Amino acid sequence: MPCTTSLCLLLLLLLVLASSTLGAPARKPRQKLLLVSFDGFRWDYDRDVDTPNLDEMAKDGVKAAYVTPPYLTVTSPSHFTLLTGRYIENHGVIHNMWFNTTTTEKKPYYQTQFVNEWWDNGTLPIWITAQRQGLKAGSLHFPGTASSYQGQVAMVREVEPQPYNYKDETLWRQNSDKVMGWFRDEDLDFVSLYFGEPDGTGHRYGPDSPERREMVKQVDRAVGYIRRSADKHGLTDRLNIIITSDHGMTTVLRKGLVDEITLYKIPGFSFSDVSFHLVDYGPSGMLLPKPGRLEKVYAALKDAHPHLHVYKKEDMPESLHFSKNDRILPIILWADPGYLINGYFPVQFNKGEHGFNNQEMDMKAFFRAVGPAFNKNLEVGPFETVNIYPLMCHILGIQPEVNDGHLNATKHMLVNGAATRAADVNSMQDVFTGLAAVSGFLVVLFIAMISHRVLTKTRNNKRLGSSEHHPEEKEEETKQTSF
Numbered sequence: 001m002p003c004t005t006s007l008c009l010l011l012l013l014l015l016v017l018a019s020s021t022l023g024a025p026a027r028k029p030r031q032k033l034l035l036v037s038f039d040g041f042r043w044d045y046d047r048d049v050d051t052p053n054l055d056e057m058a059k060d061g062v063k064a065a066y067v068t069p070p071y072l073t074v075t076s077p078s079h080f081t082l083l084t085g086r087y088i089e090n091h092g093v094i095h096n097m098w099f100n101t102t103t104t105e106k107k108p109y110y111q112t113q114f115v116n117e118w119w120d121n122g123t124l125p126i127w128i129t130a131q132r133q134g135l136k137a138g139s140l141h142f143p144g145t146a147s148s149y150q151g152q153v154a155m156v157r158e159v160e161p162q163p164y165n166y167k168d169e170t171l172w173r174q175n176s177d178k179v180m181g182w183f184r185d186e187d188l189d190f191v192s193l194y195f196g197e198p199d200g201t202g203h204r205y206g207p208d209s210p211e212r213r214e215m216v217k218q219v220d221r222a223v224g225y226i227r228r229s230a231d232k233h234g235l236t237d238r239l240n241i242i243i244t245s246d247h248g249m250t251t252v253l254r255k256g257l258v259d260e261i262t263l264y265k266i267p268g269f270s271f272s273d274v275s276f277h278l279v280d281y282g283p284s285g286m287l288l289p290k291p292g293r294l295e296k297v298y299a300a301l302k303d304a305h306p307h308l309h310v311y312k313k314e315d316m317p318e319s320l321h322f323s324k325n326d327r328i329l330p331i332i333l334w335a336d337p338g339y340l341i342n343g344y345f346p347v348q349f350n351k352g353e354h355g356f357n358n359q360e361m362d363m364k365a366f367f368r369a370v371g372p373a374f375n376k377n378l379e380v381g382p383f384e385t386v387n388i389y390p391l392m393c394h395i396l397g398i399q400p401e402v403n404d405g406h407l408n409a410t411k412h413m414l415v416n417g418a419a420t421r422a423a424d425v426n427s428m429q430d431v432f433t434g435l436a437a438v439s440g441f442l443v444v445l446f447i448a449m450i451s452h453r454v455l456t457k458t459r460n461n462k463r464l465g466s467s468e469h470h471p472e473e474k475e476e477e478t479k480q481t482s483f
């Protein structure tokens with residue numbers, strides 16, 4: 001009898017093994033993903049410049065009419081939305097500059113990269129989520145790279161030194177080759193790659209300048225270089241490339257043409273009524289009035305200038321998603337396109353600016369994607385950049401964190417079923433393995449009970465036949481019946 005039980009178990013083991021082996025479909029290699037951002041690449045920058053490489057990418061993949069960045073349309077907040085799928089009020093990186101309203105200390109863009117608490121405010125960027133689910137992630141120069149999140153960092157990362165020449169095309173090629181090396185040699189699954197142009201040139205010379213058009217040609221060459229580098233590294237079949245941006249750019253209207261906004265000159269407004277201000281930073285501003293002075297400050301500014309919008313934090317239009325965060329100050333200011341918000345006197349000399357309402361067409365960014373997950377030669381309508389995160393998680397086959405995007409806004413870009421299948425293969429296999437384990441367990445249970453019955457019967461029969469008493473058998477019986 002014990003012999004038969006072992007046989008049963010052996011058979012069972014074989015059965016379970018067979019079922020899980022047969023059930024596992026041949027696992028396709030996981031698809032990789034490169035997210036590239038060209039800072040400040042407005043949605044229509046390819047319209048007045050020859051862009052053969054961007055055109056070829058559109059033919060081989062997907063092009064969106066444009067994408068809508070989150071408000072505030074500035075670099076660090078908008079890039080963190082790309083990495084998290086959350087609106088700015090929800091991820092907490094509400095400005096390029098870290099600030100402390102008590103000490104009135106501010107840190108500029110680059111130094112803010114290293115203020116860990118500024119970035120690590122409860123929302124995980126995709127690198128960390130991917131790594132927690134067994135993938136390997138990297139980042140080169142992407143805003144947020146320098147920080148750690150709940151103690152973790154992107155496993156391969158590079159932060160640009162300072163000063164850094166964001167325009168150097170040779171460095172662009174080296175950086176492109178470097179991340180392709182990470183994909184091939186370190187088998188990374190996801191990398192984010194950042195280029196500081198055409199933002200710098202757009203600021204300095206304006207979006208309508210010949211300098212900006214030249215820079216767009218350089219971006220176009222970089223796009224061609226990235227794709228060729230992927231090819232040379234043997235990655236084309238497995239690598240998806242998304243190229244997008246954080247915001248657009250618009251021309252600043254200067255004195256003589258327009259009535260500039262300078263807070264100091266506004267009747268009834270006084271800087272002595274605010275304990276902290278964040279202005280002289282493009283078209284947006286935030287004020288912290290001193291205790292009891294909020295209404296006074298608000299009333300003075302409210303209708304002071306036809307192109308200045310003044311909101312109490314709680315009255316901000318919900319569509320901007322820039323209100324529900326403790327870091328956002330009680331009074332929010334923004335200017336219409338072309339206008340800047342100055343404090344005491346104009347100190348801003350850029351010919352181009354961003355930071356305006358994200359509904360303004362000049363703030364929209366471009367979006368292109370190519371690779372095995374994406375349809376070819378497909379033009380799609382506009383969508384918000386919060387939706388890029390769930391798309392990326394889907395391609396990588398990872399479970400997204402809570403976010404403000406929806407896959408249904410972007411999934412029509414994907415090869416009919418292909419990327420879905422890649423992700424589904426994984427989950428289907430998990431389901432199957434789970435089922436096999438459960439049914440295996442049930443069969444074991446069943447067989448154990450049957451053999452127990454048979455054994456007990458035999459023993460009882462034996463007992464009936466003999467008067468020998470086996471105490472250990474008795475013990476075994478009680479154990480077995482206590483399932």
Ligand SMILES: *[C@@H]1O[C@H](CO)[C@@H](O)[C@H](O)[C@H]1NC(C)=O
Binds near residue numbers: 100
């Ligand atoms: C701001 O500075 C004050 C005084 O040093 C400090 O108590 C506070 O924690 C700081 N707040 C932030 C957000 O860093």
Ligand SMILES: *[C@@H]1O[C@H](CO)[C@@H](O)[C@H](O)[C@H]1NC(C)=O
Binds near residue numbers: 092120122326327
């Ligand atoms: C986010 O930052 C604010 C201060 O700016 C802090 O009060 C809050 O605790 C932080 N939340 C998390 C989850 O880190």
Ligand SMILES: *[C@@H]1O[C@H](CO)[C@@H](O)[C@H](O)[C@H]1NC(C)=O
Binds near residue numbers: 406409
């Ligand atoms: C996507 O799904 C969300 C939530 O289910 C819904 O609110 C939204 O309207 C959908 N969008 C599209 C384009 O179907």
Ligand SMILES: [Zn+2]
Binds near residue numbers: 246
């Ligand atoms: Zn930017």
